[in-house]
Amino acid sequence: MIALFLRDLKLSVRAGGGALIGVLFFMTVVAVIPFGVGPDLNLLSRIGPAILWIGALLACLLGLDRLFQAEREDGSLDVMLMQETPLVLTVLVKCLAHWTASGLPLVIASPLLGLFMNMNEVAIGATMLTLLVGTPAITFIGAVGAAVAVALPRGGLLVSILVLPLAIPVLIFGVSAAYAAVEDPAPFLPPFLILIAITLFFAVIGPLAAAAALRSSSD
Amino acid sequence: MSEQSLAIRKFSDLANPTRFIGLAERLLPWFSGLTALLFAVGLYLCFTTEGDYQQGETVRIMYVHVPAAWLSMMCYTVMALSALGTLVWRHPLADVSARAAAPIGACFTFLALVTGSLWGKPMWGAWWVWDARLTSVFVLFLMYLGLIALNRAMDDPGKAAKVSAILILVGFVNIPIIKFSVEWWNTLHQPASVLRLDGPAIDPEFLRPLLVMALAFTMLFLPCTSRPCATKSGAGG
Numbered sequence: 420m421i422a423l424f425l426r427d428l429k430l431s432v433r434a435g436g437g438a439l440i441g442v443l444f445f446m447t448v449v450a451v452i453p454f455g456v457g458p459d460l461n462l463l464s465r466i467g468p469a470i471l472w473i474g475a476l477l478a479c480l481l482g483l484d485r486l487f488q489a490e491r492e493d494g495s496l497d498v499m500l501m502q503e504t505p506l507v508l509t510v511l512v513k514c515l516a517h518w519t520a521s522g523l524p525l526v527i528a529s530p531l532l533g534l535f536m537n538m539n540e541v542a543i544g545a546t547m548l549t550l551l552v553g554t555p556a557i558t559f560i561g562a563v564g565a566a567v568a569v570a571l572p573r574g575g576l577l578v579s580i581l582v583l584p585l586a587i588p589v590l591i592f593g594v595s596a597a598y599a600a601v602e603d604p605a606p607f608l609p610p611f612l613i614l615i616a617i618t619l620f621f622a623v624i625g626p627l628a629a630a631a632a633l634r635s636s637s638d
Numbered sequence: 639m640s641e642q643s644l645a646i647r648k649f650s651d652l653a654n655p656t657r658f659i660g661l662a663e664r665l666l667p668w669f670s671g672l673t674a675l676l677f678a679v680g681l682y683l684c685f686t687t688e689g690d691y692q693q694g695e696t697v698r699i700m701y702v703h704v705p706a707a708w709l710s711m712m713c714y715t716v717m718a719l720s721a722l723g724t725l726v727w728r729h730p731l732a733d734v735s736a737r738a739a740a741p742i743g744a745c746f747t748f749l750a751l752v753t754g755s756l757w758g759k760p761m762w763g764a765w766w767v768w769d770a771r772l773t774s775v776f777v778l779f780l781m782y783l784g785l786i787a788l789n790r791a792m793d794d795p796g797k798a799a800k801v802s803a804i805l806i807l808v809g810f811v812n813i814p815i816i817k818f819s820v821e822w823w824n825t826l827h828q829p830a831s832v833l834r835l836d837g838p839a840i841d842p843e844f845l846r847p848l849l850v851m852a853l854a855f856t857m858l859f860l861p862c863t864s865r866p867c868a869t870k871s872g873a874g875g
Binding site: 563567568577580581583584585624631635636 | 781784797801808
């Protein structure tokens with residue numbers, strides 16, 4: 420399992436893996452926003468957490484369609500289906516590797532972009548923390564979409580369409596927790612705990628459903 | 639054989655595609671006629687009952703809006719049950735019923751959104767507000783469209799059915815969210831006033847046409863889904 424984790428990590432970080440493209444995309448999306456809404460620093464600092472979250476959500480979706488596609492193309496997906504370790508575990512490990520390669524860089528890049536958005540330290544910290552907790556959920560939901568669309572020749576766009584509606588709760592509670600940390604009356608902990616609950620929930624449901632979809636689309 | 643197992647056997651006989659087609663062909667004209675009759679009565683009642691003292695004539699939008707919204711959720715529930723049938727029993731009828739229900743559910747959801755928007759403009763002063771109920775129904779609409787797109791993108795119907803069944807079941811979490819969104823979040827959309835534990839909180843004057851229209855919409859759903867079911871399972875798909 421550790422070997423699979425390291426293998427996936429190496430494949431996605433090296434050239435052609437596209438993990439760093441996600442960070443680049445994230446930065447580009449966030450950089451484009453001020454051109455759209457205007458360079459008003461007060462406005463930007465107010466909507467900053469939301470922009471970072473939307474940017475991260477889109478960037479997470481970007482690489483998802485490749486999660487199982489390369490394995491299918493070179494045939495190693497069939498090996499994974501036939502090996503003794505349960506497929507659910509394999510999918511879970513693949514999700515974790517995918518998140519480490521593409522989700523974690525987003526979390527690390529977010530403070531820098533928070534500075535661009537003129538957010539204060541508390542807001543940056545809260546956004547980073549919610550992204551750290553929330554982006555795995557997007558990967559787990561995305562695994563279902565990726566597994567469903569794995570047999571399609573051009574499933575990339577379809578994965579995004581299928582996954583985005585299900586990812587809305589993550590966005591809602593992530594953003595509301597990040598805002599609650601900044602604005603005094605709203606408590607930070609309840610939305611943050613719900614966000615953790617969503618991530619854990621999809622950590623179970625996502626690999627289960629993805630494994631079922633992979634099995635049914637392979638035979 | 640006991641009485642009960644005989645009854646179960648009779649019921650499971652209906653799941654035989656050939657019998658289903660035969661039954662559907664015989665019953666379809668009756669269902670269609672009944673639907674037309676119910677719509678005639680329902681629409682008559684809609685336009686003859688009095689307007690609300692506060693909302694005036696716009697209250698009549700409710701007679702289309704509420705049944706469409708109910709049906710949009712029922713459609714998804716039927717699809718989720720069919721998805722269960724696909725995954726657990728691998729039944730071909732379950733495949734086709736999930737596929738046939740998706741566009742109809744999308745239509746009902748679209749109707750509910752449009753009529754709600756038309757109703758929202760005079761009542762709330764806006765075509766659209768980002769309230770929990772509206773947003774979750776909009777998400778439902780997007781999921782319907784995504785499922786239709788997925789079904790069309792796949793060549794092998796058997797594979798498409800299994801894969802979309804998994805996605806339907808994952809997306810089912812949205813249905814309780816829609817139902818209880820008005821209670822969990824205090825929002826602009828009014829809470830449930832018909833299906834309540836302590837009886838409907840709506841005046842019988844409005845309830846009567848509403849129920850007739852709801853029945854008519856439900857009857858509309860039956861021929862709409864069972865006709866493609868019958869033709870598709872007849873075609874071997």
